[in-house]
Amino acid sequence: MRKRELQLKTLAEKAQGCSRCPLHRGRTHVVYGEGPAAASAMLVGEAPGRAEDEGGRPFIGRTGSFFRKMLASCDLPSEELYITSAVKCRPPGNRDPKKDELTACRSAWLEKQIELIDPPLILVLGKCAAVQMLDWRGSLKELRGGFHSRQGRWLQVTYHPTAAMRFPKIREDFRKDLQRFGRNLAHSQNSNR
Numbered sequence: 001m002r003k004r005e006l007q008l009k010t011l012a013e014k015a016q017g018c019s020r021c022p023l024h025r026g027r028t029h030v031v032y033g034e035g036p037a038a039a040s041a042m043l044v045g046e047a048p049g050r051a052e053d054e055g056g057r058p059f060i061g062r063t064g065s066f067f068r069k070m071l072a073s074c075d076l077p078s079e080e081l082y083i084t085s086a087v088k089c090r091p092p093g094n095r096d097p098k099k100d101e102l103t104a105c106r107s108a109w110l111e112k113q114i115e116l117i118d119p120p121l122i123l124v125l126g127k128c129a130a131v132q133m134l135d136w137r138g139s140l141k142e143l144r145g146g147f148h149s150r151q152g153r154w155l156q157v158t159y160h161p162t163a164a165m166r167f168p169k170i171r172e173d174f175r176k177d178l179q180r181f182g183r184n185l186a187h188s189q190n191s192n193r
């Protein structure tokens, strides 16, 4: 096993015992994330839902299935991406993660994941993930569309897949965002060859 893969696996195992924020109390599994350790793009969602909490994997419920199909239809096969979330434990009743929970999980796990995987591009899914990744306090609309620089990487912000699943208008914009992300990923892969 390569060094980076091993380091990521070790971190994921360590995270299973994490109690750095109150979300540990109600969880079944810590949903650390999944994907290749050398993925050229990372996707950061909000938080595990019920299905993810039970199954221990990100985006495997109804929304997850919708999202993975949309990714595939935009030439972004989910198995080639590293998928994780802003917090790794399910908030009670699927409420939004609180600021202190976001901060705790970011410093304990998310920053280390990003550092190890070292992806040039990150797709940020929804408002909580935008708060987590860009310390953003405005509306999602203001961030959506453009690319944002963060510590030498490019971040693209889009809607959370749940909103895209529920609302047809958002779904179309979401598809355009995924296609745009796919084009930028292909460009970044070609320029690294």
Ligand code: SF4
Pocket (backbone or CB within 6 Å): 015, 018, 019, 020, 021, 022, 023, 024, 030, 087, 088, 089, 101, 104, 105, 108, 109
């Ligand atoms: S959400 Fe993150 S910081 Fe909080 S207990 Fe779970 S793994 Fe730890």
